[in-house]
Amino acid sequence: MSIKTEEISSLIKKQLANYEDSISVQETGTVTYVGDGVARADGLENAMAGELLEFSNGVYGMAQNLESNNVGIVVLGDFTGIREGDTVKRTGRIMEVPVGDQLLGRVVDPLGRPLDGLGEIKTDKTRPIEHKAPDVMERKSVSVPVQTGIKVIDALVPIGRGQRELIIGDRKTGKTSIALDTIINQKNQNMICVYVAIGQKESTVKASVETLRKYGALDYTIVVSASASNPAPLLYIAPYAGAAMGEEFMYNGKDVLIVYDDLSKQADAYRELSLILRRPPGREAYPGDIFYTHSRLLERAARLSDDLGGGSMTALPIIQTQAGDVSAYIPTNVISITDGQIFLDADSFYAGQRPAIDAGTSVSRVGGDAQIKAMKKVAGTLRLDIASYNELASFAQFGSDLDSETQARLARGQRTMEVLKQGLHEPQPVEQQVVTLYALSHSYLDNVPVDDIQRFESELANYMRANHQDLYDQIKSTGKLPEGDSLDKAISDFKETFKTSDQKKSEKADEASDNSDDSEDANN
Amino acid sequence: MSLDQKTVAGRYAKALIELAQADDQLKQTSQELSSLRDVFKDNPGLLSALNGTSLSVGQKKGLISDLKQGASKYVANLIQMVFDYGRINDMVAIIDEFEKQYDALIKRIHAVVVTAVQLDEKRRKEMSEALAKRFDAKEVVLDEKVDPSIIGGAIVHVGGQTLDGSVNTKLQEMRRLLVNN
Numbered sequence: 050m051s052i053k054t055e056e057i058s059s060l061i062k063k064q065l066a067n068y069e070d071s072i073s074v075q076e077t078g079t080v081t082y083v084g085d086g087v088a089r090a091d092g093l094e095n096a097m098a099g100e101l102l103e104f105s106n107g108v109y110g111m112a113q114n115l116e117s118n119n120v121g122i123v124v125l126g127d128f129t130g131i132r133e134g135d136t137v138k139r140t141g142r143i144m145e146v147p148v149g150d151q152l153l154g155r156v157v158d159p160l161g162r163p164l165d166g167l168g169e170i171k172t173d174k175t176r177p178i179e180h181k182a183p184d185v186m187e188r189k190s191v192s193v194p195v196q197t198g199i200k201v202i203d204a205l206v207p208i209g210r211g212q213r214e215l216i217i218g219d220r221k222t223g224k225t226s227i228a229l230d231t232i233i234n235q236k237n238q239n240m241i242c243v244y245v246a247i248g249q250k251e252s253t254v255k256a257s258v259e260t261l262r263k264y265g266a267l268d269y270t271i272v273v274s275a276s277a278s279n280p281a282p283l284l285y286i287a288p289y290a291g292a293a294m295g296e297e298f299m300y301n302g303k304d305v306l307i308v309y310d311d312l313s314k315q316a317d318a319y320r321e322l323s324l325i326l327r328r329p330p331g332r333e334a335y336p337g338d339i340f341y342t343h344s345r346l347l348e349r350a351a352r353l354s355d356d357l358g359g360g361s362m363t364a365l366p367i368i369q370t371q372a373g374d375v376s377a378y379i380p381t382n383v384i385s386i387t388d389g390q391i392f393l394d395a396d397s398f399y400a401g402q403r404p405a406i407d408a409g410t411s412v413s414r415v416g417g418d419a420q421i422k423a424m425k426k427v428a429g430t431l432r433l434d435i436a437s438y439n440e441l442a443s444f445a446q447f448g449s450d451l452d453s454e455t456q457a458r459l460a461r462g463q464r465t466m467e468v469l470k471q472g473l474h475e476p477q478p479v480e481q482q483v484v485t486l487y488a489l490s491h492s493y494l495d496n497v498p499v500d501d502i503q504r505f506e507s508e509l510a511n512y513m514r515a516n517h518q519d520l521y522d523q524i525k526s527t528g529k530l531p532e533g534d535s536l537d538k539a540i541s542d543f544k545e546t547f548k549t550s551d552q553k554k555s556e557k558a559d560e561a562s563d564n565s566d567d568s569e570d571a572n573n
Numbered sequence: 574m575s576l577d578q579k580t581v582a583g584r585y586a587k588a589l590i591e592l593a594q595a596d597d598q599l600k601q602t603s604q605e606l607s608s609l610r611d612v613f614k615d616n617p618g619l620l621s622a623l624n625g626t627s628l629s630v631g632q633k634k635g636l637i638s639d640l641k642q643g644a645s646k647y648v649a650n651l652i653q654m655v656f657d658y659g660r661i662n663d664m665v666a667i668i669d670e671f672e673k674q675y676d677a678l679i680k681r682i683h684a685v686v687v688t689a690v691q692l693d694e695k696r697r698k699e700m701s702e703a704l705a706k707r708f709d710a711k712e713v714v715l716d717e718k719v720d721p722s723i724i725g726g727a728i729v730h731v732g733g734q735t736l737d738g739s740v741n742t743k744l745q746e747m748r749r750l751l752v753n754n
Contacts, residue, residue: 068746075734078733117579
């Protein structure tokens with residue numbers, strides 16, 4: 050085979066078509082200080098706030114402080130290779146990340162570089178990480194639900210598409226689990242998910258990714274990870290990068306769910322770099338613009354108007370509290386920005402009530418409009434039941450002589466709490482939740498022993514799927530409870546066949562005695 | 574909060590320039606200051622000696638009066654004042670800043686030119702003229718450096734700007750285009 054010179058040279062010519070033989074003119078500055086993820090540079094008089102700058106060793110930085118004599122730069126990468134006296138040049142660009150379908154199923158860092166070893170991500174589009182949130186006229190009110198698959202959330206604190214619902218609680222109370230379960234439940238719900246892990250251990254991120262992969266949720270999810278070993282600037286920009294990736298889908302008319310896990314770590318990272326940049330510290334040593342840091346991020350979650358395609362971005366920010374203190378600076382800030390919060394209580398978590406959602410303090414300010422009618426009907430009295438149960442339970446501990454009404458309410462309360470328990474990574478479809486809660490609110494569970502409630506629930510679901518799939522389909526498609534008494538009939542039919550543990554035990558004992566009789570007979 | 578060197582230098586330089594301008598002694602002051610800077614550069618120990626504690630005040634005063642020898646009134650006063658105020662460490666920065674402001678005043682530029690081979694007289698003149706035109710300057714002071722690794726062409730640093738027309742950079746750029754496509 051001979052080398053075809055002409056073919057090759059025409060190829061090269063084509064590739065070099067964009068090359069222009071011109072002198073590059075660049076504005077440069079000199080590094081005067083470097084350390085702790087931050088550099089200062091002389092010169093660069095025309096640098097813009099937030100502009101991307103390139104150091105002579107190829108590391109990028111972002112201009113943060115523009116002062117009279119120097120520019121404060123946060124270094125997005127390894128700062129140990131930068132020396133005093135190095136040159137920094139302007140790029141004229143604002144920080145951008147790659148966006149698009151190619152990112153789905155991938156694990157990337159906040160600059161959009163792959164971390165999962167699955168090769169280069171070939172996207173043809175980028176978006177600036179800072180982007181103005183949609184304004185009033187570009188929005189629409191929230192009306193379509195996000196089904197989290199978690200009974201207590203879907204019933205008590207419903208979340209709508211385009212809402213911002215805070216998940217808040219102490220460490221190890223199941224915050225991340227709620228977020229991951231919600232992502233897992235978005236399968237076949239026409240939702241794209243972005244999971245932004247900020248300041249977490251690499252092993253934790255790996256475990257979360259594997260969980261998503263195991264449940265087939267990674268196919269529609271982008272994981273953005275800035276782990277604890279990354280320098281503070283990367284932790285700081287991670288949520289903005291994730292939001293930019295989500296926005297691309299939102300502006301294309303799709304529904305997006307984004308989880309920021311967690312924003313307290315991002316606030317800590319921002320505090321760190323602000324202090325090194327010598328910005329004045331405020332309350333709890335956070336800089337003055339820490340509120341804006343979170344508000345401009347969460348404002349980017351929206352339900353777009355029909356003119357803009359009607360896409361949405363639902364944000365689930367996570368905040369970690371210290372010893373249940375929601376009145377600390379960052380928790381109060383984010384509570385005031387979001388449209389409600391899911392409060393996780395350490396005490397009930399350790400008491401076995403999982404998910405440990407505190408029904409009293411958890412609210413959703415807009416989600417009610419997004420709840421389906423059937424759910425609204427069956428969940429209507431739930432909050433009240435729980436509140437009166439909690440009140441009575443603390444009294445009931447003292448005395449044993451209770452009137453029958455109080456006892457009935459206590460019994461209902463115990464069963465309600467039992468129904469609201471749910472296993473890890475076991476999201477349930479909304480129709481199943483509705484039937485379970487229907488059975489609860491229509492007193493079908495009142496004479497089922499508390500220990501048997503969960504078995505009753507799962508067997509009811511199996512029975513319904515086997516014999517009354519039409520009712521499930523009806524609830525799912527119309528969003529309303531079935532007309533007439535078909536649902537009541539189905540549940541009471543099931544209850545006829547249901548055996549409590551005690552009944553089973555006594556049956557077993559009978560059987561055993563029967564068997565022994567038989568064997569005696571055989572011997573004779 | 575203490576002021577940083579650049580702010581301090583800017584203030585001293587501005588005052589000196591205004592004073593010298595009023596008295597029409599700018600050119601002479603500028604020349605004296607650059608030779609003063611050469612003195613500091615040629616004797617690296619001088620600054621630390623004036624700044625440190627190894628010499629007594631009397632000895633330091635002696636050094637200062639040596640420095641002032643032959644200097645015009647303004648420059649001599651500047652040296653004395655900067656020393657008295659304990660800012661002798663900022664002296665070089667003050668001179669740099671003075672030069673910068675003086676350059677802006679008389680439309681002069683300082684350009685660092687990096688080439689692969691030594692410039693000859695003709696090229697030097699062409700370069701000066703081209704730079705003068707580009708930066709709208711009346712006078713161009715070239716600081717020539719030779720660096721064979723740039724292969725050909727030239728790199729010019731003027732103030733905060735870099736004009737890169739070197740063959741090396743162009744080759745890198747072509748390489749980037751070919752590899753990325």
